[in-house]
Amino acid sequence: MTLDDAVVARHTVKAFEPGQTLPQDKIETLLNVLQNSPSSVNSQPWHFVVAATAQGREAIAKSTIGAFVYNEPKVLNASHVIALCIRSDIDDKHLQNILAQEQKDGRFVAEGAQAGQDKSRRSYVDMHRYEQRDLPQWMEKQVYLALGGLLLGAAMLGIDATPMEGFDQRALDLSLGLREKGLTSVVLVSLGVRSDKDFNAALPKSRLPRDEIFTFI
Numbered sequence: 190m191t192l193d194d195a196v197v198a199r200h201t202v203k204a205f206e207p208g209q210t211l212p213q214d215k216i217e218t219l220l221n222v223l224q225n226s227p228s229s230v231n232s233q234p235w236h237f238v239v240a241a242t243a244q245g246r247e248a249i250a251k252s253t254i255g256a257f258v259y260n261e262p263k264v265l266n267a268s269h270v271i272a273l274c275i276r277s278d279i280d281d282k283h284l285q286n287i288l289a290q291e292q293k294d295g296r297f298v299a300e301g302a303q304a305g306q307d308k309s310r311r312s313y314v315d316m317h318r319y320e321q322r323d324l325p326q327w328m329e330k331q332v333y334l335a336l337g338g339l340l341l342g343a344a345m346l347g348i349d350a351t352p353m354e355g356f357d358q359r360a361l362d363l364s365l366g367l368r369e370k371g372l373t374s375v376v377l378v379s380l381g382v383r384s385d386k387d388f389n390a391a392l393p394k395s396r397l398p399r400d401e402i403f404t405f406i
Contacts, residue, residue, distance in 0.1 A: 202349040209349060219380070252358070252377075257357060271339070273332050275328040275372065290308075351378065
């Protein structure tokens with residue numbers, strides 16, 4: 190499948206076929222996509238909870254309550270569900286951990302590169318914490334970069350996917366014990382095999398024309 194084919198064929202699945210499990214090698218590829226997602230100053234402010242069992246999906250489904258109950262089948266009937274989360278803060282421990290990993294991976298060749306990277310990253314974190322005061326929103330932006338890659342990767346692999354903001358964030362955080370880990374949920378993605386009840390599969394894709402969304406200069 191070409192990239193052009195994938196972006197046209199991809200759609201938000203409205204119903205999954207229960208009992209269908211995706212091949213583990215494809216799941217591993219998608220986990221690789223998430224692990225290698227880009228983030229501002231390599232801040233990596235995320236954590237991904239992967240539900241691959243019925244028990245795990247049931248834990249996530251506890252957040253599809255009230256106004257979000259329509260999403261419950263999309264969680265329970267999927268093969269895998271991933272909760273994309275952000276850290277409650279980018280603290281010194283996290284910054285030191287990133288720097289140590291970069292050193293281990295051989296990213297600092299030039300003299301002073303390590304100190305320069307650390308100073309630059311901390312300046313961005315401080316800017317969003319103190320001046321712009323939007324640190325959680327900044328971290329969410331990095332998670333949505335990962336989400337885009339995940340959805341495109343799934344499409345390239347022929348995997349059906351559904352991104353969902355329709356869930357009770359507090360209920361999910363409590364169900365998964367995220368707050369005790371210094372995390373909070375942002376968005377869900379269900380992965381699986383669409384069923385015949387997926388009405389969206391038969392509908393044509395609709396996007397605004399290029400002359401309305403592009404400006405070439």
